[in-house]
Amino acid sequence: MSSLLDLYSQATDRLKAVPDNLILLMARVGMGAFFVRAGQTKVDGDFNITDTTLYLFREEYKVPVIPPEIAAMMATTAEHVLGTLLVIGLATRLSALGLLGMTMVIQIFVYPGSWPDHLLWSAVLIFIIARGHGWLAADQLVCKFINRSAPDK
Numbered sequence: 001m002s003s004l005l006d007l008y009s010q011a012t013d014r015l016k017a018v019p020d021n022l023i024l025l026m027a028r029v030g031m032g033a034f035f036v037r038a039g040q041t042k043v044d045g046d047f048n049i050t051d052t053t054l055y056l057f058r059e060e061y062k063v064p065v066i067p068p069e070i071a072a073m074m075a076t077t078a079e080h081v082l083g084t085l086l087v088i089g090l091a092t093r094l095s096a097l098g099l100l101g102m103t104m105v106i107q108i109f110v111y112p113g114s115w116p117d118h119l120l121w122s123a124v125l126i127f128i129i130a131r132g133h134g135w136l137a138a139d140q141l142v143c144k145f146i147n148r149s150a151p152d153k
Contacts, residue, residue: 020131020134021134021135022134022135023127023134024127024128024131024132024133024134024135025134025135025136025137027124027127027128027134028086028087028089028092028096028128028133028134028137029086029087030124031083031086031096031099031121031124031125031128032082032083032084032085032086032087032095033083033087034083034121035078035079035080035082035083035086035099036079036080036083036084036087038079038083039075039076039077039078039079039080039083040080041053042072042075042076042079043076049069049072049073049076053072053076054068054069054072056072057069057071057072057075060110061109061110062109062110063105063109063110064109075102078098078099078102079102082095082098082099082102083095083099086099086128088137088138089133089134089136089137089138089139089140090137090138090139090142091139092128092132092133092137092139093128093129093132093133096125096126096128096129097125097129099121099125100121100122100125100126100129103118103121103122103125104118104122106118
């Protein structure tokens with residue numbers, strides 16, 4: 001029994017050594033790609049909103065105040081643009097904040113029963129907002145270009 005506890009302790013110690021930067025890179029790429037893929041389901045090859053997407057925004061999603069055609073375009077654009085920015089690490093915190101806002105709208109107005117999924121997305125996005133861009137991010141190049149050190153690494 002003692003050897004099992006020792007193995008467990010060694011494994012957890014090694015996992016504690018995984019740098020936040022690596023976790024941030026994985027979180028950014030994973031969440032960004034997730035939202036880009038969601039956006040791709042809403043358009044055809046020429047980036048036109050599909051009839052199915054418009055139907056869903058009219059009949060199922062029913063976001064209040066915003067007309068369904070505008071909501072569909074806003075959501076699709078946000079998923080593509082903010083997701084891509086997150087993957088490349090450009091305007092990382094703002095992109096994650098935008099996707100967190102979108103997640104909240106989906107949770108409150110569209111699929112309140114899907115809270116476990118939205119809680120997971122929110123946790124990852126909040127981690128990115130709190131810790132920044134991590135490794136291999138365009139934000140680092142921007143900071144170097146304007147002769148400033150990156151606020152987070």
